[in-house]
Amino acid sequence: MERSVKPGDDFYDYANGDWIKRTEIPADRAGIGVFSKLDDLSNKRTLALIEEIAKSNPPAGSEARKVADLFNSYLNESAVESKGLAPIKPHLDAIAAIHDKRELSYALGETLRADVDALNNTNFHTANLFGLWVAPGFNDSDHYTAYLLQGGLELRDREYYLADTEHMRRIRSEYQAHVAAMLKLAGFSDPDSRAARIVELKHAIAKVHRSLADNEDIQKANNTWSQADFAAKAPGLDWTEYFRGAGLQQSSFIVWQPEAFTGESALVASTPLDTWKDWLAYHLVEAYGGVLPKALADERFAFFGKALSGTTQQRPREQRGVYVVDGLLGDAVGKIYAQRYFPAEAKAQAQSMVANIIAVYRKRIEALSWMAPATKAEAEDKLSTLYVGIGYPETWHDYTSYEVKADDLFGNIWRGSLTDYRQHVERLGKAVDRKEWSMTPQTVNAVNLPLQNALNFPAAILQPPFFDPLAPAAANYGAIGSVIGHEISHTFDTEGSAFDSKGRVRNWWTPSDLEHFEAATAQLAAQYDTYKPFPDLSVNGKQTLAENIADVSGVAAAYDGYRASLEGKAAPGQDGFSGDQQFFIAFGQNWGSKTREAALRQQVMTDPHAPAQYRADTVRNIDAWYAAFDVKPGETLYLAPPDRVRIW
Numbered sequence: 108m109e110r111s112v113k114p115g116d117d118f119y120d121y122a123n124g125d126w127i128k129r130t131e132i133p134a135d136r137a138g139i140g141v142f143s144k145l146d147d148l149s150n151k152r153t154l155a156l157i158e159e160i161a162k163s164n165p166p167a168g169s170e171a172r173k174v175a176d177l178f179n180s181y182l183n184e185s186a187v188e189s190k191g192l193a194p195i196k197p198h199l200d201a202i203a204a205i206h207d208k209r210e211l212s213y214a215l216g217e218t219l220r221a222d223v224d225a226l227n228n229t230n231f232h233t234a235n236l237f238g239l240w241v242a243p244g245f246n247d248s249d250h251y252t253a254y255l256l257q258g259g260l261e262l263r264d265r266e267y268y269l270a271d272t273e274h275m276r277r278i279r280s281e282y283q284a285h286v287a288a289m290l291k292l293a294g295f296s297d298p299d300s301r302a303a304r305i306v307e308l309k310h311a312i313a314k315v316h317r318s319l320a321d322n323e324d325i326q327k328a329n330n331t332w333s334q335a336d337f338a339a340k341a342p343g344l345d346w347t348e349y350f351r352g353a354g355l356q357q358s359s360f361i362v363w364q365p366e367a368f369t370g371e372s373a374l375v376a377s378t379p380l381d382t383w384k385d386w387l388a389y390h391l392v393e394a395y396g397g398v399l400p401k402a403l404a405d406e407r408f409a410f411f412g413k414a415l416s417g418t419t420q421q422r423p424r425e426q427r428g429v430y431v432v433d434g435l436l437g438d439a440v441g442k443i444y445a446q447r448y449f450p451a452e453a454k455a456q457a458q459s460m461v462a463n464i465i466a467v468y469r470k471r472i473e474a475l476s477w478m479a480p481a482t483k484a485e486a487e488d489k490l491s492t493l494y495v496g497i498g499y500p501e502t503w504h505d506y507t508s509y510e511v512k513a514d515d516l517f518g519n520i521w522r523g524s525l526t527d528y529r530q531h532v533e534r535l536g537k538a539v540d541r542k543e544w545s546m547t548p549q550t551v552n553a554v555n556l557p558l559q560n561a562l563n564f565p566a567a568i569l570q571p572p573f574f575d576p577l578a579p580a581a582a583n584y585g586a587i588g589s590v591i592g593h594e595i596s597h598t599f600d601t602e603g604s605a606f607d608s609k610g611r612v613r614n615w616w617t618p619s620d621l622e623h624f625e626a627a628t629a630q631l632a633a634q635y636d637t638y639k640p641f642p643d644l645s646v647n648g649k650q651t652l653a654e655n656i657a658d659v660s661g662v663a664a665a666y667d668g669y670r671a672s673l674e675g676k677a678a679p680g681q682d683g684f685s686g687d688q689q690f691f692i693a694f695g696q697n698w699g700s701k702t703r704e705a706a707l708r709q710q711v712m713t714d715p716h717a718p719a720q721y722r723a724d725t726v727r728n729i730d731a732w733y734a735a736f737d738v739k740p741g742e743t744l745y746l747a748p749p750d751r752v753r754i755w
């Protein structure tokens with residue numbers, strides 16, 4: 108803490124200042140904070156489990172053998188070096204052999220992967236031309252539906268290609284040099300002019316892309332297209348060939364950004380074939396650069412690690428190997444992780460905190476003066492049908508069809524993403540499993556799955572400093588309680604409020620309820636628009652709105668949950684702090700972090716979450732915080748009561 112700072116002037120600094128002063132960001136990190144420290148712990152534990160599995164010499168064909176072979180193939184750098192570019196060569200040859208736009212369309216279809224996730228993990232990015240998300244349908248939430256999302260850009264947002272600031276112009280010129288360098292390393296002639304044409308094509312794609320803030324608008328995303336609609340609404344790409352290449356026989360799709368499909372498809376027709384072939388080849392080299400010889404991996408790190416995030420050193424290969432195993436065989440390790448690191452007592456205590464906070468939401472909704480009884484009834488239905496997963500899933504992912512071979516790193520990664528894609532495609536049209544998880548137990552995060560009306564709290568976040576069965580209630584409610592409240596709030600935020608208790612897109616609000624909700628949330632968006640982490644870059648209140656609503660509602664609900672847990676008794680003080688003070692300090696310390704400038708700029712532009720300090724400072728919307736720290740008018744964070752945003 109930094110006790111010399113007034114809580115009302117800079118609560119984030121008050122709660123974290125001394126740690127911030129003392130802490131250096133490690134050379135191999137873009138930033139450091141509570142989340143990343145827990146990530147390190149989880150990574151270390153997972154590494155030990157993988158090594159244990161590898162040492163046990165598991166039988167051929169078993170899941171454990173796959174874990175061992177995948178991890179060892181990643182560690183065996185000399186095998187990677189000696190193969191050189193041979194593993195990627197057949198794929199590059201296939202691109203070189205494309206003769207016309209019809210064959211190009213088929214090849215573009217072959218690149219489609221299930222690599223986007225619009226609502227659960229809010230990942231709108233794929234470098235492939237388009238991305239597939241398989242999830243319960245907007246209009247039929249009982250069955251898995253195919254959502255198609257815009258893609259084609261490697262840098263994570265259109266702003267990287269379009270924004271006219273000095274910082275972004277510099278990133279663009281470094282990016283073009285990086286594209287040329289990768290092509291050169293992959294053996295392409297004339298890399299500079301190829302790179303210029305590839306970047307120009309990306310600029311054209313960026314222009315037709317929907318912004319992140321608009322991507323989050325469900326009403327604009329609910330567009331059903333039949334397969335035949337694509338040729339009529341988005342002419343250019345040979346859609347029959349595209350879908351054949353993708354192995355998709357669905358009769359209908361939800362197209363998230365129709366204007367981007369129209370624009371990108373037109374670019375397939377208007378841009379020369381050779382430029383598209385270079386674009387495809389470059390994306391392939393880039394996607395697999397990390398598992399090709401060191402020269403390519405180093406060039407990737409020089410751009411993405413150094414230029415884009417400000418890190419100066421790569422993480423040790425072993426740690427990166429854990430991420431590879433987590434990505435492709437996460438549950439195989441996760442089931443052992445959960446057994447070892449998440450005792451039944453911790454699960455029971457976390458479950459009771461969730462139940463308390465759900466009860467708080469129910470009370471808060473009942474007490475809302477502005478909400479109509481029918482809307483309240485549906486909101487309560489959503490709460491009573493909410494599935495809350497604690498620690499680990501009830502069933503584990505099946506990896507039977509994933510073939511892993513010893514010392515075939517490129518092939519293991521290639522087959523991993525293809526197997527994952529095919530498993531997603533196979534589920535289309537089938538009944539939805541509402542209890543399915545979207546995170547592994549070893550992930551330090553929590554998530555709301557609006558189409559399943561479900562929450563997941565993985566084992567790896569349910570530990571100190573977020574959650575400690577031995578800590579005072581004030582600390583647990585302030586830290587993990589506000590995270591639980593945050594996730595429940597997503598059920599009713601700008602996105603969650605579009606879905607009813609069955610996960611269907613349905614307007615269950617009366618017009619006057621919606622009007623009140625929109626006025627309150629607009630006030631919150633305006634509050635965040637005023638935050639300026641850099642003189643030339645502000646927080647986007649609309650882009651971060653859903654998360655900001657979740658933060659303010661989450662801490663409000665957790666506070667009520669904390670007060671209720673005292674059952675009328677006085678809160679025990681600790682280190683000279685009252686119970687309420689401990690609660691808010693624990694919340695503020697969730698967000699203690701340091702981030703390099705390049706990475707923070709990237710976050711402000713591409714992340715639906717606001718930077719950490721503003722998330723801590725959202726306490727300025729809570730009346731109890733003013734009383735706890737005696738915050739007075741004139742202090743920086745002070746808001747007059749009518750300016751404090753209350754949503755639930």
Ligand SMILES: [Zn+2]
Nearest residue numbers: 593597654657
């Ligand atoms: Zn959230």
